[in-house]
Amino acid sequence: MLTTIPGIGPIAAAAIISEIGTHPAEFFASDAHLTSWAGLCPGNHESAGKRKHGTPRKGNQHLKPLLVEAAWSAVRTEGRLRARYHRLVLRFGGYRNPAAKKKAIIATAHTLIVNIWNVLAGDTPYTDLGAGFYDRRTDPERETQRLIAKLNALGHTVTIEPAA
Template sequence: MSGLPGRRGGAVRPRGGPAGSAFAGLGAGQGEDDGQARISKAPSDSQRSARQEPRNTYLQARHKRLTARRGPLRALVAVEHSIITAIWHTLTDHVPYHELGGTYFTQRDPERATGRAITALNQLGYTVTLNPIEGTA
């Protein structure tokens, strides 16, 4: 039986989702005190490797999107949780990791990405008129 060693010598099989991430120290309640989450300011392994990763990956696009809402440290923890979840599914389902790419969020909902770009340009004081390019979908 595969798994992690338990307290009494037996193997403990990590579960997926939130329970599986608890083994990596990323579960809810890890490092919390009185409801306030304590996030280390020291760079983690994934943060150091993110600097060396090639650009235009799904995880970097996710980090960029989350940084605007949660801040850089909380976004990093969320991306680490995504990595743990992807590893769990890869090992459990016996399938190779499939990189979605940095344009995943744009391809998933192009109208939302278009609206976001128009809003950003309007806030900068520009009026926008869009004419779709023929031959693209």
Template sequence: MIKALDGTLAPHHLVQLQMLLQDFDHMQSQLSTLEVMITEITQAHYSLAYEYLESITGIAGRSAQIILSEAGNDMSRFSTADHLTAWSGLAPGNNESAGRRRDTSVKKGNPYLKTALVTAAWAAVRVKDSYWRALFERPRKRMKVQKAIVAIARRMLKVVHKTLDTLTLYQEKGIAHFVDLQTKAALYQRIKQEWPLTEL
């Protein structure tokens, strides 16, 4: 880097640098104008939905704005949460033949919504002792990190659907809730193995 900075600036170089700085300042001004407009529209039309979305761990201002701009705040257009995940492109593909399932990537969908949810998922799994972090650690052991985070993003989008559909604040239940669910699931499987149901 020192060698790259060691040189002589000719007059035309200074003009070029000044022009680049002017372009940068112009773009920053435009971004600031758009940020103000987006904030005003959000407060005027989506303030309640925005508040509910921000209650979800990992979803902050920008992510909430993208979710509202892409999916809207009316979840009645999506029959189920799975419908929303499929529309966004976070639902896994289905490649099954002769009873054998092949590894598939997620489907194509809304790239902006998908990116926002994956970003929010990364933020959520970094929160210490959160439910999302515990949920992430389990699939991470048996699959690639990228696939595990997409699974978290898909689950998070289902929470988004429920939050906006019922207009209720999300309650972070922490790692204890995840452990409790795993214990109950293990007990259920054990009961099924020891006392299998038979047809009458």
């Protein structure tokens, strides 16, 4: 069932199963516990109310690089993982920033291990939510009101008419 997840082939699936087993729910209470053990949870360093650079923790030395390689493969196939990667790269600084790509691929590997835990714990194959998953989540009416408010703040008067 792991091979239904984009980026994971038979060899990678065998390596993942050798590290976490076929029933990860026996050893890890939730997907968050598994991601923390693998070293793919985001780092957190906060002091005096200020969020500073938090480096991700060291995790399983066999599983983490494998999942990063699988994430690189997954972002080359059409689907939700690719859309998530592209959104994160833009959020972290754009395509010309190598650090943004690295941060985004670690976050994609995090999403990948969450999917792995859900597939193995739920004993169900992976179903991709599609490349347009993030576009469908936005409410068109709410987005319209946000853009109108932004234009009004810039000093423009906006009138809305229904499309023909």
